[in-house]
Amino acid sequence: MLKVFTVDDEPLARDELSYLLKRSKQVEIAGEADSVEAALEKMVELDIDVIFLDIQLADESGIEIANRMNQLEYPPLIVFATAYDEYALKAFELNAADYILKPFDEKRVQQTIEKLYKLASNKKQKISLPSRQHSYPNERAEKLAVSVDEKIVLVNINEILYVATQEGKTMIATEKQKYWVSDSLVTFERKLHHTPIIRVHRAYLVSIDAIVEIEPWFNSTYNLIMKDGEKVPVSRTYTKDLKQLLNF
Numbered sequence: 001m002l003k004v005f006t007v008d009d010e011p012l013a014r015d016e017l018s019y020l021l022k023r024s025k026q027v028e029i030a031g032e033a034d035s036v037e038a039a040l041e042k043m044v045e046l047d048i049d050v051i052f053l054d055i056q057l058a059d060e061s062g063i064e065i066a067n068r069m070n071q072l073e074y075p076p077l078i079v080f081a082t083a084y085d086e087y088a089l090k091a092f093e094l095n096a097a098d099y100i101l102k103p104f105d106e107k108r109v110q111q112t113i114e115k116l117y118k119l120a121s122n123k124k125q126k127i128s129l130p131s132r133q134h135s136y137p138n139e140r141a142e143k144l145a146v147s148v149d150e151k152i153v154l155v156n157i158n159e160i161l162y163v164a165t166q167e168g169k170t171m172i173a174t175e176k177q178k179y180w181v182s183d184s185l186v187t188f189e190r191k192l193h194h195t196p197i198i199r200v201h202r203a204y205l206v207s208i209d210a211i212v213e214i215e216p217w218f219n220s221t222y223n224l225i226m227k228d229g230e231k232v233p234v235s236r237t238y239t240k241d242l243k244q245l246l247n248f
Contacts, residue, residue, distance in 0.1 A: 001241070002116060003030040003047065007039045007062060008054040008081070013102060017052060017081055020109045027113065028237070036060045040068065047186050047199070048076045050097070050116055055082040063087075066094045074190050077116055144191060146172060146181050153179065157195055161226050163188050163205040173228065200224065200234045200242060208245065 004027045008014040014032055021027045030046050033039035035057055043051075051069065053062035062080065069075045080091045083102040091099045097119050098112045143154045159174040165185045172179040172188070189199055196208045206224055213225035222234040222242070234242055 002027040002049045002113070002120070004028065004050045004052060005030055005039070005043055005046065005048045005076075006032045006052045006081075007034070007036075007057070007065060008032075008052075009034045009057045010054070013054070013081075013104075017104055017109070020104055020106050021052075021113070023106070024110055024113050026117070036062070036064050039065055045184070045186060047189055049120060050077045050079060052079045052081045055080055055084060055087050055091075063090065063094065066091075066096070070094060077119055079112060079116070144172075144188075146179055147183070148179050148181060155179065157192070157197070158209070160197060160207050161210040161228055162207065162230065162232055163192075163197070164232075165203040173226075173230065175227070198238075198241075198245070200232065200238045202235065202237075204232050206232055214246075214248065 004021060006014055006017055006021075006029065008017070011034070014034070018029050018032065021029065027050075030048060031042050033042055039051075051065065053065055055062045062082075066078050066080075069078060077097040078091075078094065079098045079100065080087065080096050081100050081102070081104070085099075085101060088099050098115055100108055100112055142157055144157050144160070146153050146155055155172060155174060159176065161173045161175065163185060164171050164173070170181050170183055170185055170188065172181065185203070185205065189205055192205065197205050198208060199205050206226065210227045211224050212227055215223040215225060215231075217223050217233070219236070221236055221239060224232040224234060226232060
């Protein structure tokens with residue numbers, strides 16, 4: 001599903017857009033904000049596919065967020081959602097995926113969602129479409145370069161069991177040893193796109209090839225028993241995608 005972040009200083013407009021997006025059953029609202037500063041602060045640790053931006057935010061501009069996002073190595077798709085059509089040219093100069101006007105029309109929002117899926121697919125972003133089987137490209141990187149103790153170590157991706165955030169650091173567990181690194185979990189999630197390694201929790205990425213048992217847990221969640229005996233929790237946010245991927 002598309003992970004969406006909305007930015008609008010009008011609560012009613014923000015709620016209306018979120019409602020229409022949720023009705024599509026093709027997106028997950030990962031977060032929202034009412035200002036540039038709040039948006040940038042919240043999005044630091046979120047792996048967002050799409051940002052829906054109002055252009056006029058009190059005394060600020062959503063274009064500032066768009067400019068910053070476009071500087072990222074893997075920028076999210078951007079949709080401007082505004083009451084003003086005079087900014088359309090500027091929006092597309094910023095490579096905006098779409099430009100929708102208030103008041104929002106449900107059919108128009110749905111058209112935008114379909115367009116976003118096509119664009120995301122063209123960019124080879126890892127997005128699981130509803131009721132579509134998960135697949136991986138035939139060609140993918142076999143090794144992951146990680147910085148450990150001021151040296152670069154090449155880790156075989158097929159040996160990775162899971163990647164976890166523990167005590168403020170990131171740990172990569174392989175069949176042979178564990179590596180403690182300074183890069184964030186989000187960084188590794190992006191680097192490991194199109195591999196069998198997926199996110200199942202805000203603090204864990206796991207290799208589906210290293211799961212040996214799935215244990216039902218509290219409130220419709222699960223624990224994954226890994227090859228090394230580690231018990232990895234699956235949060236409700238990722239339960240549906242995991243079920244679709246493993247067909248259970």
